[in-house]
Amino acid sequence: MRNRTAAILICFFGGYFGVHKFYLGQVTQGIIYLIFCWTCIPALISFFEFLGLCFMTDREFDARFNYDTSSPNMLDRATSYPVAPSNRSKTEATATLYELKKLYEDGIITAEEYESKRRKMLEDI
Template identity: 35%
Template sequence: MKDRITAMFIAFFLGSFGGQYFYLGKTGRGIACLLLFWTFIPSLIGLYHTIIWLMMSDEDFNNEYNQGRSPRMGYAYAPGASVSDELAKLFVLKEKGALTEQEYNTRKAQLLR
């Protein structure tokens, strides 16, 4: 997953050499910028990308550069909570009818990874 802020900083600091293109997986454009860095055109392109990505929302960036996928947010349980405690809580929810058997098994599998 490519991050908008990271791409923005790379474009600002390494845009003269096409760093943002290498980061985004556009190697051909990155090589072109490396070959033409002495013309200062890649510097202007890097500055342009910095400004555009500064104003762009994360959702728009993800749609354009991450095929619409959002960054992974991690697990739903609190850090430091033991897996056995979380499994016990899930079991209680299943017994109360708040979770179906399928939901219980799915969440249990996620916890045990």
């Protein structure tokens, strides 16, 4: 499990070479940083990534970098977002769809999950 504080420190001290990208599991981006480290562009980008990591909440960090579908400790995806039964009113279904969209925008669920649940909700209404 990745630690946000460790990611911040690695980004600050090793961001020039993309070490933080390897730590966060973004190997392709880490290799790109290594290839272009002589241009100082990765240093500039990593500075802004450092700021982003500093202001990111732990929940956002976990949703983005620590989500593992095989781990039994993580929330079950099937129950981590709202599902409206067919007997709900249209107002409640609309509110549930809004919450589902918010979870998609926050990166907690994927586009495929969002679409499948949205279609199921619309069929049930």
